[in-house]
Amino acid sequence: MSTTTERITSTDALTFAEALVRFAHVIDHLYVDASRAQGLTPQQANLLCLLIDEPVGMTDISELLHLGRSSLTGLVDRVERRGLVERIPDDRDGRACRIALTGDGLQRALASHANVAQRVEAMVDGMAETDREQVASAITQLLIRHRPAARSNGNRSADQR
Amino acid sequence: MSTTTERITSTDALTFAEALVRFAHVIDHLYVDASRAQGLTPQQANLLCLLIDEPVGMTDISELLHLGRSSLTGLVDRVERRGLVERIPDDRDGRACRIALTGDGLQRALASHANVAQRVEAMVDGMAETDREQVASAITQLLIRHRPAARSNGNRSADQR
DNA sequence: TATTGTTATACTCTATAACTATA
DNA sequence: TATAGTTATAGAGTATAACAATA
Numbered sequence: 001m002s003t004t005t006e007r008i009t010s011t012d013a014l015t016f017a018e019a020l021v022r023f024a025h026v027i028d029h030l031y032v033d034a035s036r037a038q039g040l041t042p043q044q045a046n047l048l049c050l051l052i053d054e055p056v057g058m059t060d061i062s063e064l065l066h067l068g069r070s071s072l073t074g075l076v077d078r079v080e081r082r083g084l085v086e087r088i089p090d091d092r093d094g095r096a097c098r099i100a101l102t103g104d105g106l107q108r109a110l111a112s113h114a115n116v117a118q119r120v121e122a123m124v125d126g127m128a129e130t131d132r133e134q135v136a137s138a139i140t141q142l143l144i145r146h147r148p149a150a151r152s153n154g155n156r157s158a159d160q161r
Numbered sequence: 162m163s164t165t166t167e168r169i170t171s172t173d174a175l176t177f178a179e180a181l182v183r184f185a186h187v188i189d190h191l192y193v194d195a196s197r198a199q200g201l202t203p204q205q206a207n208l209l210c211l212l213i214d215e216p217v218g219m220t221d222i223s224e225l226l227h228l229g230r231s232s233l234t235g236l237v238d239r240v241e242r243r244g245l246v247e248r249i250p251d252d253r254d255g256r257a258c259r260i261a262l263t264g265d266g267l268q269r270a271l272a273s274h275a276n277v278a279q280r281v282e283a284m285v286d287g288m289a290e291t292d293r294e295q296v297a298s299a300i301t302q303l304l305i306r307h308r309p310a311a312r313s314n315g316n317r318s319a320d321q322r
Numbered sequence: 323t324a325t326t327g328t329t330a331t332a333c334t335c336t337a338t339a340a341c342t343a344t345a
Numbered sequence: 346t347a348t349a350g351t352t353a354t355a356g357a358g359t360a361t362a363a364c365a366a367t368a
Binding site: 067074075078094095096 | 356
């Protein structure tokens with residue numbers, strides 16, 4: 001038997017769970033590499049990608065990213081210092097602010113997104129179209145079942161991760 | 162369209178690559194939670210699980226974990242300080258040492274492994290047996306193709322991360 | 323009083339470069 | 346000289362608790 005995440009002592013039998021975990025690690029690694037290629041840490045890339053559609057408030061981001069608010073403050077500080085995002089005061093709530101991408105930030109976010117996609121595609125390259133579809137549908141269903149926490153709140157999008 | 166990793170603005174169409182990346186993030190999150198349940202960081206859990214079968218040398222570990230040797234030194238220091246592993250001098254090479262689990266460490270590694278497996282199983286619970294098998298086989302093949310770097314070296318196992 | 327976001331503090335993790343002690 | 350591992354240093358990420366300003 002092999003360990004949870006690190007070994008493939010040949011092609012010995014893997015639990016379904018083990019296979020999934022390893023697979024996730026591989027994807028994760030691609031994600032880290034793709035982020036670095038853009039001069040970003042994976043967390044920074046994550047944050048930027050989250051902001052592509054529209055500015056988002058700190059509390060919302062911290063929930064989407066499963067991060068404490070204070071941890072997020074630091075993360076935002078660092079990308080703001082690099083000119084990738086801006087803190088925009090909220091008109092309707094003096095306490096709040098929303099984080100918005102700068103032009104540079106948007107560019108970086110899109111490039112990062114594209115880079116990951118490209119790497120994943122490369123990995124999945126030889127995969128049969130049938131397999132691809134089946135895996136996609138199975139995974140999508142899992143994702144849907146695992147994102148039950150859709151916001152009922154007006155103009156906010158549902159969450160993830 | 163949604164961002165690389167964070168949003169599902171309903172059930173809008175996801176690229177195959179996007180679905181995979183999100184899925185990986187979800188698994189990853191389970192892994193982090195499972196590790197924490199054992200009082201470990203995910204990196205520490207990773208390390209301990211790597212050592213379940215047998216002690217491993219620093220350089221080998223650093224390759225398996227895709228970590229710089231100096232980063233590993235710190236990681237090992239911290240788990241050693243907690244009594245979970247020991248540095249065992251290598252008889253055949255005065256410079257080298259191998260990292261071995263203590264009883265406590267083994268226990269923790271196994272518990273961690275089991276905990277992750279259980280959480281993943283729970284997530285995959287409702288999945289049809291057919292889907293499960295197909296996904297498993299597709300993923301396994303990807304993993305095999307993506308671990309070409311099998312050690313030709315005698316009694317060492319191939320890597321992963 | 324509750325919420326939004328920040329500060330203060332303390333660890334863990336990571337990388338780079340320089341160093342030691344063997345080989 | 347090359348390799349195994351460590352030390353020094355610096356920055357990034359995270360968590361907890363205490364705090365400010367606004368609601």
